[in-house]
Amino acid sequence: MGRSSNGATAVLLGLFLVLASSGCSGRGAAPPAHVDRVQLSLSLEPETHILDGAAKLEVAGSIPDTLYLVLHRDLKVRALAVTDVQGANLQRVGEGAAIADRLKRLGETVEKDSDVEHLALYALSLPAPRDSLEFELSYRGVVYDSVRIPSFSRMQIADETSGLIDSRGAFLTPWTGYYPRLAGDASLARFTTTVEVPPEWAAIAEGNIIERGERTVTFDSAHPLDGTYLVAGPYVVTSRQAGDVEVSTYFYHGSESLAPRYLAATAGYVTRYSDLFGPYAFERFSVVENWFPTGYGMPSYTLLGSQVIRLPFIIGTSLGHEVCHNWWGNGVLVDYKSGNWCEGLTVYCADYLYKTDKGPEAARSYRMNTLRGYADYVVRGDENDMALRDFTERTTPGTRTIGYGKAMMVFHMLHKRVGDEKFWEGLRTLYGQRKFTVTAWSDIFGIFSRIAGESFGWYERQWIDRAGAPQLVLQHPEVTRRGEENIVEFDLSQVQEGDPYRLDIPVRVTTVEGDTIERTLRDVRGRMYHARIQVPGTPDRLEVDPGFDVFRVLAPE
Missing domain, CATH: 2.60.40 (Immunoglobulin-like)
Known part of the structure; x- marks a missing residue:
């Protein structure tokens, strides 16, 4: 389980900035337009599925005279305010599947037209190109995409939705469109999120809690993010300290009795990984219950379904996996363009490591089953093989076998080659040098090359660029x-x-x-x-x- 690109139905908007032709040329070496900071003020009305919001975006770089924004199609823009600019205009230019082809022509990556069914596209016109811009949108509307069982259900970690506000709880992701996003902007931004919830509800988002009121709470990300999730519900919140880190559970009434075990285990994982890799990067870690099946790991919290948290093995396996993602994936960030390495490394440092705790035979059995899975689903199954360079997220048992299992074995073989001391030193160095930095496979092997005193370029070409396996x-x-x-x-x-x-x-x-x-x-x-x-x-x-x-x-x- 893990955050990966996940959220529910992830809209894989591409990595190219959508710019109007006027203003793109002759701007020198200035970086493309990108959002530096987002300030959100949100109010949830669960009984009617309504979100009332305001979003202030600070944009920097080479800003053309037209920017394209993506927002949920059912959120109606009520006002636009652009700081120090006269004559700015916002126009809705399309919505739903009808905008898919346009997004593709503009340079975006849309895997399926249905991925953008819940979105609308807006054009923000400016009098002239600029090098900085601050604007605020206020909006209101219904956000409700019914939960569905995905096609990949046997191994899927979650039911599927683009996001919803429900009387049982709210689940909003960066791909929901619950705040405006600069189309195609893949950069990282700082987020400050203030959310108002009904009485007896609690909300959680990435970042530190900097202010708390009777029905409001404000989160501020100490580090840039690629987007922010928002989860809320009628939770009972229980907390304790693990050194300098606050660990909490956000559980529904009826689940409170599970809190002590989850808090103790979470504190143990935070301490273990801090000792192994370096200090935990956030002020808190929370285990959050969801009313429909999920298994997501976000910076500083994990979202697990009600049925999942009651499974007897979760505390000893999946919980640690999600905590570990705060070092790999949410601590050291993934360059998805060059392949998702964080699932394999998290499996190695969590699921597999817990088997080594039980002894050599348990670890051997885990490796054997990993190879069996590859043989069953890929070699002798009906799924296509793929290089780890092309893996971004699991969608089938075969992609899981490669992106999680093969990648785990790549780290295991590296461990065997360089030895215990240099392997763990390499991971500590990786975390210390690349924390909150987008990181590729080549960055990882570069660190191990320096520590081990041998080039691992051949290793990367063999195991990351090439599909298949030796026989x-x-x-x-x-x-x-x-x-x-x-x-x-x-x-x-x-x-x-x-x-x-x-x-x-x-x-x-x-x-x-x-x-x-x-x-x-x-x-x-x-x-x-x-x-x-x-x-x-x-x-x-x-x-x-x-x-x-x-x-x-x-x-x-």
Whole structure:
């Protein structure tokens, strides 16, 4: 589970700024127009599904004479105020699926026309291009997209909605359009969000709580975000301290008895990961209950469905995964254009790490099942393979196997190659140097190259740029007696399509006398590799990668 690009039906608006042709040229090296700061003042009316809002945006960079804004189609703009500009005009130019093609022509990425069904497009016209702009929109309307079961339901972590305000609770994401967004702007911005809720309700958003009233609360993000979520409901809030960090639960009436266990476990995870990677970057972490199935991780909180929080294994698995995302994904940010690495690293530092806590056999079983999943869903299943460079989020069991499982094994193999000390030092360095910075796979391997003293460019090309996996075949084993010892010789063939991989392959020989000899064949390359191992005693059994430490195609059982 994780934030990924998720939210519900994520509208994948592209990474190109939509600009009118006049004003784009001749502006020198100024950065494109982007939002630096967003100030929101919102009021929720759950019984009628209404949002009453005002949004002030501060825009910088090379601002053309026309900017395009995206807002929920059912939110009616009531007023526009542009600071120090006369003659500005806002016009609604389209809505729903009808704007999909226009967005694409303007340079946006829209995967399905239905992704923009709930949105409207506005043109903000200015008298002339500028290098800074501040404007405020006030708006009001219904935000209600009924919850649906997604097509990928077996492995999906959430029911699907673009966002809604309901008497049971509110769930609004950056892709809901509950505040105006500069179309195509992929930059990070500071958010200050003030929200008014009904009596007996509580709200939560990213950022620190800087002001609290009887029915209002204000959140301020200490660091830039790629958007802000807003969740609210009739919650009972319970809190405790974990060092300098406040941990809280936002649970519905009837779930309060779960709070002590969640608070204790959350405090433990925050402490563990702070010790492992570096200090937790936020002032608080909250576990928030949702009335429909979700499993999202946002900066400083996680949103879990009512049924999910009652599952007996969640506290020991998924909860830690979501806390860990505050280091990987919400702490160190993901450059999705070059591939989503944070799910694989979070799995390795959470789900897999908890298996290592239970012992070597539990960890081995986890790795084995990861390889089995790849074989079942991708190699012998009906899903297409893909490179990790192309993975952004899971949508099918196969994409989960690659983006979570293969990526996890990429970090495991890196760990095995550089050793414990340098691996954990590398992750501490990654967090320390790249916190709140958009980070690509190449940045990660650059850090490990410096720490380990070897270039990992080949490793990135092999495991990130290339789809597929090696397939190993053991051939021609034989034993030759040499004095008091025996020599075990064998060939290892790589029979997959495409070029051979460069691999570190563990090998184990068990003797009749009960001894075990383990070796790692370092930098195995080529279509065929001949190996020789000296064995004291009489060899009885030869195993290649017995611990499932290499990401590879398993032979059919």
